[in-house]
Amino acid sequence: MNSTAQKILVEKAKTSKINQVDFDNLSFGSVFSDHMLVCDYRNGAWETPKIMPYQPISLEPSAKIFHYGQSIFEGMKAYKDGNNDIFLFRPLDNFKRLNISAKRMAIPELPEAYFMEGLTTLLELDKDWIPQTAGSSLYIRPFIFASGKGFHASPADEYKFIIATAPSGSYFAGKVQVLIEETYSRSANGGVGFAKAGGNYAGQFYPTQLAVKKGYNQVIWTDDNTHEYIEEAGAMNIFVRIGDTLMTGPTSDRILDGITRKSILEIAKDEGIATEVRKITVTEVVEAAKNGTLKEMFGAGTAAVVSPISTFGYRNTDYDLPELSDSYASRLKKRITDIQYNRAEDPFGWRFKV
Numbered sequence: 001m002n003s004t005a006q007k008i009l010v011e012k013a014k015t016s017k018i019n020q021v022d023f024d025n026l027s028f029g030s031v032f033s034d035h036m037l038v039c040d041y042r043n044g045a046w047e048t049p050k051i052m053p054y055q056p057i058s059l060e061p062s063a064k065i066f067h068y069g070q071s072i073f074e075g076m077k078a079y080k081d082g083n084n085d086i087f088l089f090r091p092l093d094n095f096k097r098l099n100i101s102a103k104r105m106a107i108p109e110l111p112e113a114y115f116m117e118g119l120t121t122l123l124e125l126d127k128d129w130i131p132q133t134a135g136s137s138l139y140i141r142p143f144i145f146a147s148g149k150g151f152h153a154s155p156a157d158e159y160k161f162i163i164a165t166a167p168s169g170s171y172f173a174g175k176v177q178v179l180i181e182e183t184y185s186r187s188a189n190g191g192v193g194f195a196k197a198g199g200n201y202a203g204q205f206y207p208t209q210l211a212v213k214k215g216y217n218q219v220i221w222t223d224d225n226t227h228e229y230i231e232e233a234g235a236m237n238i239f240v241r242i243g244d245t246l247m248t249g250p251t252s253d254r255i256l257d258g259i260t261r262k263s264i265l266e267i268a269k270d271e272g273i274a275t276e277v278r279k280i281t282v283t284e285v286v287e288a289a290k291n292g293t294l295k296e297m298f299g300a301g302t303a304a305v306v307s308p309i310s311t312f313g314y315r316n317t318d319y320d321l322p323e324l325s326d327s328y329a330s331r332l333k334k335r336i337t338d339i340q341y342n343r344a345e346d347p348f349g350w351r352f353k354v
């Protein structure tokens, strides 16, 4: 242990809740491990992180998170292999993105050691909470929010950085039916779409509810200006396969720079799959669906890894995608999860042993 790690304070839970958990029937992110990490920003600095029993927190009614939504988060997973070794996947990229989100939301940036050593110390303490059953993992939710008080619409003077974790089963929601959205927008140029800022997701709920009422599971977001370009699938990046070419849009102010997205692009290249990162129009996707060259569409993100789309709706017409026996989605998902669970070589250097 180095000097910084020694500074993390640990208050262990007196009793563990682990025996109350049915590890064979885990849903996603709804039971929480014994401990959490809490780090306060006060008087212009991040204080020493503390690990303590998972518990409610108390806040002033005037805490700025409630009024002005200064809040950001990350989503990552810890994986266990057959030898009980614990791995993370590209965790420094989550740390860097947390600070990119922080900067955009006028939240003070967090020191790397507090994130990395805080997280690894927490995982070592709660290692029994990392499930070993196939497809299961410990979902990790690092987040920062404005805890400082005052109704004045300005950045808070106090913040909390918390890491809470939740053992989760494999996130397979079945094949999803999606609606290409032309009225509402997730993000705009100059906005905060590239940040994992809480309000982005609150703003998605209502349009998604409308799509669900029409019988879809999820919304495909298009650009706010013309609604002609396909941008994201719910809270996932989107991939489209036309012919044998796998495509995704370029990251921008409006599109989140997903770690799964960029990993899939690299693995696809390694597999010899033709890839294109370019703007994808709704028109070309509809054309391809009509002429039979649209082979696959899938979302990509940490929770589900890949989430295949079976149908998309556009202007009152539904277009079905074919059932493929050897889809890019399943090939790429297998390669990425084999790296995550230490079942295969990691030529990219993405796996991080805790």
Ligand SMILES: *Cc1c(COP(=O)(O)O)cnc(C)c1O
Residues within 6 Å of the ligand: 075, 196, 232, 234, 235, 236, 237, 256, 257, 258, 259, 260, 261, 300, 301, 302, 303
């Ligand atoms: C988190 C997120 C993603 C996926 O990012 P990963 O790093 O792959 O988990 C994609 N789009 C949005 C809007 C997101 O919030």
